[in-house]
Amino acid sequence: MKITRLSTYRVAPRWMFLKIETDEGLVGWGEPVVEGRARTVEAAVAELGELLIGKDPARINDHWQSMYRGGFYRGGAVFMSAIAGIDQALWDIKGKALGVPVYQLLGGLVRDRMKTYCWVGGDRPADIIAQIHDRVALGFDTFKMNACEELGLLDSGRAIDAAVAKVAEIRAVFGNSIEFGLDFHGRVGWPMAKTLIRELEPYRPLFIEEPVLAEQAEYYPRLAAQTAIPLAAGERMYSRFEFKNVLHAGGLAIVQPDLSHAGGISECMKIAAMAEAYDVALAPHCPLGPIALAACLHVDFASWNAVLQEQSIGIHYNADGELLDYIVNKDAFAMEQGSVRPFVLPGLGLEIDEARVIERSREVSDWRNPLWRHADGSVAEW
Structure with missing residues (x-):
């Protein structure tokens, strides 16, 4: 089995879903997102996806290490969230391929x-x-x-x-x-x-x-x-x-x-x-x-x-x-x-309503967290 495609869908209220497809028809779903920075994570998923196309989805550990260690810079909210959603989708595929829940x-x-x-x-x-x-x-x-x-x-x-x-x-x-x-x-x-x-x-x-x-x-x-x-x-x-x-x-x-x-x-x-x-x-x-x-x-x-x-x-x-x-x-x-x-x-145990996901992704707006300020005008932690 080989990975053929990664597709992302930003949906309300502030989520992003990832679909990984394979040449045998099995698909896996993940949820890579940083709330308020979905487009940034989307770009990171696309870049990391280049490492996965044509590869065996079952080699989850190797893919994780390749994504994490394959670049000189690592860590942080955006990068690790992109890896997280991809990892979830790969486990989803593996469980479906073997006919068992991920646990x-x-x-x-x-x-x-x-x-x-x-x-x-x-x-x-x-x-x-x-x-x-x-x-x-x-x-x-x-x-x-x-x-x-x-x-x-x-x-x-x-x-x-x-x-x-x-x-x-x-x-x-x-x-x-x-x-x-x-x-x-x-x-x-x-x-x-x-x-x-x-x-x-x-x-x-x-x-x-x-x-x-x-x-x-x-x-x-x-x-x-x-x-x-x-x-x-x-x-x-x-x-x-x-x-x-x-x-x-x-x-x-x-x-x-x-x-x-x-x-x-x-x-x-x-x-x-x-x-x-x-x-x-x-x-x-x-x-x-x-x-x-x-x-x-x-x-x-x-x-x-x-x-x-x-x-x-x-x-x-x-x-x-x-x-x-x-x-x-x-x-x-x-x-x-x-x-x-x-x-x-x-x-992962879910049947995703893909038609609904695609429909809602066409009309989504970018969620942003509030920017709070103290009484003196300085920025406050939200």
């Missing part, structure tokens, strides 16, 4: 179901209580929300109090009947992170995500030393080489590689294994589309230390397109009390 190729199941969680509240947390009530009615009991709006390196007690008040209200309404993680989203610098984490402790969030940016990872162990709240990070780390340094330094209780940013299934299985060696849990980052989520779940089903899976049903980004819009077998993601069962179909 079987990764060593088989370590669990019978995978717990997922929902987003609530939006970029600037609002209507949280009502949204949680709606999701609880659907069977979910675990959630994530942004912890705060933009914070300055030195900010007021009022800003801290406003963030804490929202969390206090959640506990007052729901008690311990639900769990929730709080995403600092890299909006909080080291000086204010110390204060905000301390003030949030009485409300026992399940975890705090990206307490500071990955560029400030040296503060993870220092923050962890002052709190009992588990700290999580990893969505803006792109290979095992970045996770290696963070795991060695300590501080994180949960790593969150993104299967569409951190080199795909091949790389994230290695990251998961590294994390397990440090007694660190895995909770893949995935506010993206169905192919990315499927890739995450295959890693989860084959990784003992996987504890939670993010998914994007109802997320605030999805106004123009939902998780199930582009797949035929919508029951693949059927939720039972917030958990997903292993896929049955071979490969």
Whole structure:
């Protein structure tokens, strides 16, 4: 079998799908994207695709190494996201060729179901209580929300109090009947992170995500030393080489590689294994589309230390397109009390509605994340 063509499709709300075709008629699908930079990743996929045409798709490890090591410069969000989507599609082909789900190729199941969680509240947390009530009615009991709006390196007690008040209200309404993680989203610098984490402790969030940016990872162990709240990070780390340094330094209780940013299934299985060696849990980052989520779940089903899976049903980004819009077998993601069962179909386990993908790709606009500013006019972290 030989690879004959790579085609990309940018689709709403902010996703990009990749189709890899072969001379035997089998196709694989991946989801290579950097949210807000889809066209840039699209160009990277086209360049890397030159290494794959005419090659055997089954040689996934060799293709990964060729793409990663074949050029002098490597790493980073765009390059690793391009590799990630290609890697996903190659695993999809291999599973289909052998007639088994990808998790079987990764060593088989370590669990019978995978717990997922929902987003609530939006970029600037609002209507949280009502949204949680709606999701609880659907069977979910675990959630994530942004912890705060933009914070300055030195900010007021009022800003801290406003963030804490929202969390206090959640506990007052729901008690311990639900769990929730709080995403600092890299909006909080080291000086204010110390204060905000301390003030949030009485409300026992399940975890705090990206307490500071990955560029400030040296503060993870220092923050962890002052709190009992588990700290999580990893969505803006792109290979095992970045996770290696963070795991060695300590501080994180949960790593969150993104299967569409951190080199795909091949790389994230290695990251998961590294994390397990440090007694660190895995909770893949995935506010993206169905192919990315499927890739995450295959890693989860084959990784003992996987504890939670993010998914994007109802997320605030999805106004123009939902998780199930582009797949035929919508029951693949059927939720039972917030958990997903292993896929049955071979490969990634999805039947992509290709006609729908092509149609929506013709009318898509380029999504951009907001550009926030502080009161003094300086750029704020979103």
